[in-house]
Amino acid sequence: MKRLDQVLAADGVPAELELVINDVIVACKDIAFKLRQGELAGILGATEDENVQGETQKMLDVISNDLLKDILIDNPYVKAIGSEEEDYTVASTTPGKYLVTFDPLDGSSNIDVNLSVGTIFSILEAPEDDRAADDQSIFLQNGRKQVAAGYVLYGPSALLVMSTGNGVNIFTLDTTVGEFILTKSGVQIPEDTAEFAINMSNQRFWEPEMKQYIDDCLQGEEGPLGKRYNMRWVASMVAEVHRILMRGGIFMYPYDNRDPSKAGKLRLMYEGNPMSMLVEQAGGASSTGRMDIMDVAPQGIHDRVPVVLGSKNEVAKVVAYHAK
Ligand code: AHM
Ligand code: MG
16 A cells, blocks of 8 residues: 555655645645535535636635645745636745646536535646746746646545656545555556547537537447447536546537637646646547647636547547548
8 A cells, every 4th residue: 555655756756846746635635624524614605706717716616725825835845826716826935946736626516516526736847047936927838847737536535646747646535544545556548438528508609520529429320430429527527537537538628609718618727737647648638629738838827728638549539520
């Protein structure tokens, strides 16, 4: 039974990075505990506020954000943080070299109905120049630069799924001792799948290429894709990506003509990039439909990106529809 620190040491992760990851995990354990208490802790429901994306914040969005922010900005190896729930990036109190972005509680529409949610995080190195910690441009690096990425899925068990560039490991929170214990390593996504995940109610807002792919999936064995597809939609990206890591599948939150950027709902720096690193590290693929997500150059910390990720051969099919 290996603990997280033993796995990180075996992977040759620098001690400073390990201390940053540890602080993320400390906050996540606290979030896991609060979610378990649920209604008893009096923390369900919405706040009066909206985040920078114009979404109503749940009380737990705010609590989770504060737990992560407070611990990370005091970490001596963190230079600054960026969060879905913060309008601007926040400089740390110390001159560290790592930048951490996170979605403190993804899928938060699921909180009040007691379904799975998760925390997503991504770690970059700050550029070696004289830009200040409160200069947001230090974050604007593509996803290939991530030195670690992961999520904690708060489901029937709390699971930490993480990569430091050496494959994907899964740890289960042993609630009797409060430690994440390695329960699976070398995760590999099957290359083929006949299971897709997409919010079908948005169909009229998609590009013709995506409409065509889904129409062809729905035709089953008789259609051009020649397979009978199954569909799943949890409305929690962490749960969705976890299912794909476990048994394959394809997840899409595509281009959508409602948003001014037309990029759909998900955010590049703390949703698209970390999930793409995990999926690629597990042998899957991740694309906007036109290019690899991790090659997209961010213009701002809250940029949105169309997401197509999962089993390699199925993602390649969706990319081929877009190339037609
Ligand atoms: P959030 O970060 O505000 O929770 O939104 C992201 C979530 C994803 O977890 C999920 O894939 C998607 O929103 C679900 O969206 P929809 O409500 O359109 O089904
Ligand atoms: Mg989110």
